[in-house]
Amino acid sequence: MNTAAPSDRPLKVALLGCGVVGSEVARLLTRDGDELARRIGAPIELVGIAVRRLGRARDLDLPAELFTTDAHALVARGDLDVVVEVIGGIEPARELILAALEHGASVVTANKALLAEDGAHLFEAAEKAERDIAFEAAVAGAIPIIRPLQESLAGDAVQRVLGIVNGTTNFILDAMTTTGAGFSDALDEAQRLGYAEADPTADVEGFDAAAKAAIIASLAFHTRVTIGDVHREGITDVTAADVRSADEMGCVVKLLAICEKISTPDGDAVSARVHPAMIAKSHPLASVRGAFNAVFVESESAGQLMFYGPGAGGAPTASAVLGDLVSVARNRRQDVHGPGDTAHADLDVLDVGRARTRYHVSIDVDDRAGVLASVADAFAQYDVSIKTVRQEGHGSDAQLVIVTHEADDAALAATVEVVRALDMVRDVSSVMRVEGLN
Amino acid sequence: MNTAAPSDRPLKVALLGCGVVGSEVARLLTRDGDELARRIGAPIELVGIAVRRLGRARDLDLPAELFTTDAHALVARGDLDVVVEVIGGIEPARELILAALEHGASVVTANKALLAEDGAHLFEAAEKAERDIAFEAAVAGAIPIIRPLQESLAGDAVQRVLGIVNGTTNFILDAMTTTGAGFSDALDEAQRLGYAEADPTADVEGFDAAAKAAIIASLAFHTRVTIGDVHREGITDVTAADVRSADEMGCVVKLLAICEKISTPDGDAVSARVHPAMIAKSHPLASVRGAFNAVFVESESAGQLMFYGPGAGGAPTASAVLGDLVSVARNRRQDVHGPGDTAHADLDVLDVGRARTRYHVSIDVDDRAGVLASVADAFAQYDVSIKTVRQEGHGSDAQLVIVTHEADDAALAATVEVVRALDMVRDVSSVMRVEGLN
Incomplete structure (x- = not known):
């Protein structure tokens, strides 16, 4: 030795x-x-x-x-x-x-x-x-993010980290936003240009981002989070229609890694999840283009910080x-060594069902009297408060677009189940989380 | 002890x-x-x-x-x-x-x-x-910037740092951009809201930013730069017309601290300067609003990084x-201590005259034949290459708006002297550096 x-x-x-x-x-x-x-x-x-x-x-x-x-x-x-x-x-x-x-x-x-x-x-x-x-x-x-979390913010209390931590998916979603293309065309283009691998699973299904979310959550909250603790949804189901809906709301679609400290009746806990989300264009993360990465940190004293740069490459x-x-x-x-990792906080990792955010839900419905009342009733049943409803199209092409106030993920999921089962509902065509809107 | x-x-x-x-x-x-x-x-x-x-x-x-x-x-x-x-x-x-x-x-x-x-x-x-x-x-x-420069980038070669490092001036320039107000109205507003002090000199004349530029340049290039080495221009002369011209060029006006490593025939040297500049809206620094700060770093291996957050406050x-x-x-x-400051590179600090950038020059002229030829001749005399010329207004209200290719600061200054002395030129109403445009 x-x-x-x-x-x-x-x-x-x-x-x-x-x-x-x-x-x-x-x-x-x-x-x-x-x-x-x-x-x-x-x-x-x-x-x-x-x-x-x-x-x-x-x-x-x-x-x-x-x-x-x-x-x-x-x-x-x-x-x-x-x-x-x-x-x-x-x-x-x-x-x-x-x-x-x-x-x-x-x-x-x-x-x-x-x-x-x-x-x-x-x-x-x-x-x-x-x-x-x-x-x-x-x-x-x-992008320096490990050292800032371990050292620069060592005297602060990080509350939340939102990250665009996978360049391939950001490239694809950015291309969908810019050109109006669907997922598979944008993936083809990314592969052609070398931004996506021949087998893109690790990127587009969010495995790569989930690994990074686990590392970030562990450091930010001084606890242990493994990749198995991270709720993960990829971007393969994101449609051109979702991207258009986001635009109409003043948002863009990004694959976000979200790590949060959450107060529960049993004390503080953490939540870590990776999924596509609509994010307000006014949010600094919305302007992260192409294959760039960025990590946005909210902490008690420092307020909002963002770290931006190339996320990959030799x-x-x-x-x-x-x-x-x-x-x-x-x-x-x-002959010394650095502070090492501290996991003294030893926090529980919450199930994604207990994460709270806002939702954009598109529902294909029959265009007849009472449909809005029935749908609204389903939301009320699970205490999911509706912020805006917009009807689009008519007849067999009618659609309700609902944006909720903040709600539990589990409550939203249960609501969607009920809505999907309604007689006058043909399909719930899209459910997407929304971040950074007031 | x-x-x-x-x-x-x-x-x-x-x-x-x-x-x-x-x-x-x-x-x-x-x-x-x-x-x-x-x-x-x-x-x-x-x-x-x-x-x-x-x-x-x-x-x-x-x-x-x-x-x-x-x-x-x-x-x-x-x-x-x-x-x-x-x-x-x-x-x-x-x-x-x-x-x-x-x-x-x-x-x-x-x-x-x-x-x-x-x-x-x-x-x-x-x-x-x-x-x-x-x-x-x-x-x-x-915003973690000292530690990233001292540690995270310790294995890389920083080439250039562009910073918005003074919240007061960014607030004022952002207000001028948003509302079309002139400098003094925007300053009044900033003072009313507590973003500028009763005596705003240290901020609006660039002294605060120049101190930060000296610190950044020293760390980024492993050499000694003091505030006396930093070329400094404040924002008091920035007009609503400058802000409008910037907008027409797809730019916004920011007070930038620019620290660069420059190759000269005598070896590497550094340049550090603080001045208002037009910067392309597509540049990440352009979207830094209000009293926020951001530091943009270009380095050989890492490429472009940006650090963003609140620049002041308790x-x-x-x-x-x-x-x-x-x-x-x-x-x-x-019982150890950190790496400390290394000034082993011991680089010369270049006079601002040797800094190279692009310029936006507004010239009030008599609207008559030959004026463009005479002005163009003055630029050619000092090897300042013109990228675009635009004439605005007519008669006694005529103006030439010239954007140059990259040129030495000293050459541009000499050109402006000659232009100002031309018969048919009534005034050189504005000279502003331009960053981040292709």
Whole structure:
């Protein structure tokens, strides 16, 4: 185990993974080594790069002997100061990170999936090893959000975080808003331009955003939230009609990750959910275009803050990784470690049914007397208060568009069930949450 | 001198100043002491508050014996872990901070004027004392910008920072944009609503923004920039006509703090300037309304980032102060100190004449043949390339509106001199820089 406190001796760094992000990290470490050394106060030495296959053409001017396929041996060599993990996925990333910590290295990782599933385990291992685990790159690429939550807002009480944390879905929804296209045409275009993968499931079904929501909620509220705690709805059901309705209400449709602290009769609790929502055009998040990400934080003293930037990509993610690397290397040099993760608040995670927001509901109805009364009655039955009703079309094309006041998610869901069963209702064609409207 | 490394013993904190920010810090320290202790890992104890006059009604439930008028004795007591300075101004803040560091305390300060004038001196003193000096609250209130520059972007190369860092002037310019009012009416309104002080000089003449520009440029480029190095123009000459012209170009007028790294034949240098500018409505800074602040960062790997939030006010500034307090207290507890300020790049600061940007120039002319040729000739003489020319009005009311390609500030100034002296030119009624247009 590497117990010696380095002072001016070179800090030894190993890199796990050499894909888009990893090769950019290796390139910058090599090119900017002198500048980074000045910022850290000691030189850094890249001593090994673990890859799946040797011999793949990598556009890196590095000696071949740096590369190895034996990641386990690399992290166990015992003289490493920092291990940078950019393999992704659960295994072998988890066991490699745990081994790195056990052998005395601090860890920098961009692995949102692992952190969202098993962050607590990693944080405990780091605490026990008295080393750092830094992960700015895991949420929203180069946008500093982890450090602001952990440090800048450490003296404040965060109440709510709203994030656009997936670039692919924001690109698709922005294209739908701009061109009027439906979901599948916009997805095709995103794939053609390289903003969506061939299998877009992780993005469009909200899995990627849910992992980030779990990480954000844990840090913002000093508690443990895993991806399994996050309510998740993707954007595959968002229609061109939804986007038009949003526009008519002065809104745009965004896939939001929403993390909230909620007061309950049993004390404070947290709620974390990912779903498409209409958001007022006057809200700063509404102007986040294309594949950009942004995280909007509401806290007691600081008020409203927003962090905006590119949420993905090799170079931005490498920037976040290198920022973390400089920080943990500075700590290694002083033989200290950062504050780590605090989960002292230990809050319950509420079921999405208890989240409260407003709703936009489109109902296809028969155009005859009494239909509004019956529908309104169903809403009243579950205490869902209606703010506006608008009838559109006539005859067999009639539609009621209802916007509610704030209501429980469970109450709204029950209301929709009842409405759907009404004789004169042909279909509830769309239900969407609404954020940021007065 | 306080040399003992605290472990779980309470950390002793003294507060210098108990105005709007100081009393909010004291209130939150008292109310949230238990929560802050959990985040720091040790309790904190507020041991003294230095004020100018005792007995002033302060809405604080604190024992009278905490208050003292002898700030010098307070910082010299020798057992302090952290001194929070929120007095402002150069003296006695400077000598109190230096004394606090000498006596072994880390320092948290919101004092932009002092940092912009003599930051180097304070940073050296902190380094020598092996203590922290933290100052997130000095720039843009609660918006985390110091820490992102010092830490998150520590592995990246910042190229340019554009900031709206003064809430008063943004409120005034936003009101002019929204209502069409002139500067003095908008200032009156801002004063009436409490967004501008009775003597608004520090804000409207750009002194406050220039101090923040000096701090940002120093951190972003790892060099020393003082307020004296910052070119400064206020907003008092911005007219309703300028705001209208901006709108016609698809721009809004903002007071921008611009910090740039510039390649010269003699190597890299920096430029820092504060002046009103037209900025494209599509630029994220254009949508920063009212008294909000935002800082837009362009860096090599991360690309474009923006940080947005309230730039002033007691509670937001207190949030930033407490965030810093938690960080430096964590460090005191481990008996370490943060990375400190690095000025290793040691770059020259360029005269504003060498800054390059685009210009919008309004020229009142006689409406006769040859006027455009003469004016165009003057621009050509100094190599200032014209992008668009538009003639407005006729006869004695004729005006040429010229937008240039990028040009040196000095070349543009020389051009304006020549144009102003032309026979057929009655006046150059407005010259304004343009940012963010393609």
